[in-house]
Structure formats: C-alpha cells, structure tokens
Amino acid sequence: MNYHFQKNLNMPVSLKPFNTLALEQGCLQFVEVTSVIELKQQLIKAANASLPTLILGGGSNVVFTSDYQGVVIKVATKGIEVSEDAEAFYISVQAGESWHEFVGYCLDNGFHGLENLALIPGTVGAAPIQNIGAYGVEINKYCQKVSYLDLASLESNTLTNSECHFGYRDSIFKNELKNQIAITEVQFRLPKVWQANIEYGPLQHFNLETVTPKQVYDTVCDIRKSKLPDPAVLGNVGSFFKNPIIEASQYIELLKTYSDLVGYAQVDGKIKIAAGWLIDEAGLKGVNKGRAAVHDKQALVLVNLDDAVGEDICQLAHYIMDIVLAKFGIQLDPEPRIIGATGEENL
Structure with missing residues (x-):
C-alpha cells in the first residue's frame, strides 16, 4: 500500500496526478491498494475515523468540484487469468488493470472482440459502471460477470451480465448499487469465432471477409488519437x-x-x-x-x-x-x- 497524508488541514493531498482532467483539488488522505484484503482494511480504517470514502480507478471519469473531505482509495489490483472451452476464451481481470493495456493484451494473445474499444482511458474495474462503448461496440456484449465488494458489509458478490442491467452508458452500478460497492474483478467471454464490427463510418471501408482484428485496432487508435487530446x-x-x-x-x-x-x-x-x-x-x-x-x-x-x-x-x-x-x-x-x-x- 502507498500512503499520502496531508501535513495540515490547509494543505490537502493533491488529486491532480490522479484525475485525467488534472484538476487542482485535494483530499485529506490518499492510499493505493493492491489487493481486496488491503481494500477492506482501508475501508475499516475510514469507517472507524468517520471519514467519507471515495473509490477511484484511473480517474478518467471524474470531475472533482472541491477538495474531498475524506479518504480516496485508488484500486491498483493487477492480474489476468485465462481459461477456455471449445467455443470461447474466458478472461478474468483484476479491477486495477489499465483498460487499453488489457485490450492490447487480448489482441496480442489472439483473444478478439474488444478492438473497437482500444484507447479508452481508465481501468477495467470502471468499464462496467459506464458500460463503456465506442465505434459500434459496448462491453456488455462481452462482459460475462462482475465481482464486487459491498462497502458496508465488506462481503464479496458476483453479478451475471443480465444482473448488471446494462444500458447505454448505464448499469446497476450507476443506479441501485451506486456508491455502495467497489468492483474487484471483471470476467469477459470472447468467442473463438471472431466477427468484426465495422458499421461505424471510419471502419466501413474494410471488407468484412478480409479485415483483421489488428486492422480494426490500429484504425480505432488512429481515429482516437486524431480526434481526442492526450x-x-x-x-x-x-x-x-x-x-x-x-x-x-x-x-x-x-x-x-x-x-x-x-x-x-x-x-x-x-x-x-x-x-x-x-x-x-x-x-x-x-x-x-x-x-x-x-x-x-x-x-x-x-x-x-x-x-x-x-x-x-x-x-x-x-x-x-x-x-x-x-x-x-x-x-x-x-x-x-x-x-x-x-x-x-x-x-
């Protein structure tokens, strides 16, 4: 665990390095956790101190409007496990993994389907909350299960795809479970028979019969780099x-x-x-x-x-x-x- 403490109440820990908007806001305490056990420990400490707690992933989907008067816990858990059957690959990913790096990992290892979602900032754990999507694909198409920690009871639970109530940029994590849980692991099912999604304008020039996952991935990366600032x-x-x-x-x-x-x-x-x-x-x-x-x-x-x-x-x-x-x-x-x-x- 990596800790950051304020020196006094007038000088909170800076959150600028931990949000992609680079906003000049702060918090009373900041800590990174690398396991679910550490996450539980920090939640207990915050509760005992009667401090509000914010679970943070890559900081790519937050706007801090003021200094946070509590503890910010960054989930930095790592790990990817792969299994398979005759029809698909099943990939379980820890919440702290970088989303884009995970997409690249899948491409390099022959696990195809997520190419359209390349270069989306943030972590794997944050992806189901927004049901992230781009260029004709949303993760609910491939997300099989989401495991989470209940912030109050500290009990772990797992939801199936249908139980996540995915919608356009929406899920159960933005509604019934909002601010009540921390996602710890996401499992994806990627079929071994790949079907390209090239319905989005800049991808339509490809031939559905000959296009490769690498071509889709490279094109999406080029599009995003040309349109979106780093x-x-x-x-x-x-x-x-x-x-x-x-x-x-x-x-x-x-x-x-x-x-x-x-x-x-x-x-x-x-x-x-x-x-x-x-x-x-x-x-x-x-x-x-x-x-x-x-x-x-x-x-x-x-x-x-x-x-x-x-x-x-x-x-x-x-x-x-x-x-x-x-x-x-x-x-x-x-x-x-x-x-x-x-x-x-x-x-």
Whole structure:
C-alpha cells in the first residue's frame, strides 16, 4: 500500500496526478491498494475515523468540484487469468488493470472482440459502471460477470451480465448499487469465432471477409488519437456528454432545419443523436469558461487549459447544456461522475 497524508488541514493531498482532467483539488488522505484484503482494511480504517470514502480507478471519469473531505482509495489490483472451452476464451481481470493495456493484451494473445474499444482511458474495474462503448461496440456484449465488494458489509458478490442491467452508458452500478460497492474483478467471454464490427463510418471501408482484428485496432487508435487530446498533454475525460436519444418525431422535425443531422435508429424506435454534432452546430467549439474550454478539434471533449478547477468545468458544461437545449430542444447529460466534498453530486 502507498500512503499520502496531508501535513495540515490547509494543505490537502493533491488529486491532480490522479484525475485525467488534472484538476487542482485535494483530499485529506490518499492510499493505493493492491489487493481486496488491503481494500477492506482501508475501508475499516475510514469507517472507524468517520471519514467519507471515495473509490477511484484511473480517474478518467471524474470531475472533482472541491477538495474531498475524506479518504480516496485508488484500486491498483493487477492480474489476468485465462481459461477456455471449445467455443470461447474466458478472461478474468483484476479491477486495477489499465483498460487499453488489457485490450492490447487480448489482441496480442489472439483473444478478439474488444478492438473497437482500444484507447479508452481508465481501468477495467470502471468499464462496467459506464458500460463503456465506442465505434459500434459496448462491453456488455462481452462482459460475462462482475465481482464486487459491498462497502458496508465488506462481503464479496458476483453479478451475471443480465444482473448488471446494462444500458447505454448505464448499469446497476450507476443506479441501485451506486456508491455502495467497489468492483474487484471483471470476467469477459470472447468467442473463438471472431466477427468484426465495422458499421461505424471510419471502419466501413474494410471488407468484412478480409479485415483483421489488428486492422480494426490500429484504425480505432488512429481515429482516437486524431480526434481526442492526450490527457497527459491536455487534461480531459474524453467524451463529456452522452449521445442523447430522442423520439423519432423530434428527429424528423429537426431534419427540416438541419438536413445534415445524422441519427441512429434504436431498437425501441427512438433515435440516437451525436452530442458532438449538436455542440459544434451550436458554435461552441473552442469556447471557454474560466480555465476550461471546448476542444477546438472535438466538440464533445472539455479540456483543462491550465490549472482549472472543477467549478470551471461545471460552469462550461452548464453553459453548453443551456445553449443546446435552447437551440435544439435536446437535453444533454454528462458522462463523468461529479465529485463534491463528501461524495458524488449532480452536475
């Protein structure tokens, strides 16, 4: 375990190195755990001290709006185990593993299916919470089981895919189990017969019969690098807003004014709209509030220009949401978790 303690109450531990937005916020105590046993020990200590506790993965999906008045526990557990049967590979991954490195591991070892999800920041443990997705694939397609630790009882439990209640950027971990558990391990089932998903625009030029997993992986990486800023260079959490899903009737009405508005039909008859297009069409690309700005190459990304704090990001997000609602009648919802002084809050 690695500990970081404050020297006094006026100088909290900096969380800047532990969130990809590089926000200048702090916490009373920060500790990394490398096993479930260590995680339990730290939860007991925090409870005995009556301190709020925040479980942190890669810090790629959080916006700290103020100094956290408690203990931040970073899950840094590592380990990958593989088994197989005639039809599939079964890969159990510890929560602290890097998601992108895990995708690369699968590609290198002939376990195919996750290529479209390359270069998504964060940890494996955080992936089921958001049901992360990109370029036509969401992890619920391959996620078989999720194991977690109940933060109150300290008992371990495992949910099957159906029990996770996966939806678009949604799961049971954002609803019924919100702030109640810490994911410890995720198991994936990757079929041995690979079927490429090349329905997304930049992948459509491939031939379904000849395309390889490596080609899909390389193309997705190239696309993401060209559109999304490197968090190590310019602080961000990737896509800040979910792509809104609207009624077909509203989409048809909007097409009368915006003929280039692209929509993707959903199984329930509704239409998914690109949030980035809405923000760009509203003329907000490059707009800034305080020390935060809309990225000048990808309108869906909010960036930390220089020493921003959470308030800067939230003010900019509210401004974007207000403009888009007024112009299109569409409500945008943020993807990242908003973390206040004692826990998660609404934007």
